[in-house]
Amino acid sequence: MPASPPPPDDLGPIVSSGHLASGALPALSEFEFALSMTVHAFHRWIVRGMAAAGMPDLSPLDVLVLHNVNHRGKAKRLADICLVLNIEDTHLVNYSLKKLERLKLLKGGRKGKEKTVEVTPAGEEACRRYAQIREQLLVKSVRATGADPARLSEIAAAMRSLSGQYDQAARAAASL
Secondary structure (H helix, E strand, O other), rough: OOOOOOOOOOOOEEEOOOHOOOOOOHHHHHHHHHHHHHHHHHHHHHHHHHHHHOOOOOHHHHHHHHHHHHHHHEEEEHHHHHHHHOOOHHHHHHHHHHHHHHOOOOEEOOOOOOEEEEEOOHHHHHHHHHHHHHHHHHHHHHOOOOOHHHHHHHHHHHHHHHHHHHHHHHHHOOOO
16 A cells, blocks of 8 residues: 655645635635634633533523623623624623523613613622633633733734724625
8 A cells, every 4th residue: 555645734724615715815714714613612611611600501692791791890781781792783682681680690770761780799709600710721721831921912902903804894795
């Protein structure tokens, strides 16, 4: 049996859709595939992390909303939560808010005529337990890889910048 040829040195970008990588910027397709994998892994993690913290049956959006409302311990409006999380479909966030209120993790309030939500002591405790589990399981593991915190911040800044490009392209596509 003849020996297999050695693998090529450069297989090109790792993508899920070769037809999208054949354009002028194949690296963007590579980024999109990595982003998709990262988003799914992140969502899986936050749901399981929150379940380990004693709050099973939360969706990824429920977890993100709970942590956002817990941030800085200040009451939040629906519009502010959607803005910070970059979510256009307010009804999805509103559904999560109602679910989290039913679970007694958040409580409703008012600021003038506007409805607000704030975290309850049970919600604070769930976030605290999640943070402990995150430190133990995720942060410890990432630190062990030798990941440079400054480099992670640079990647985050680049991703925020790219999110603006995707938002602008979405607006342009909506006008076609």
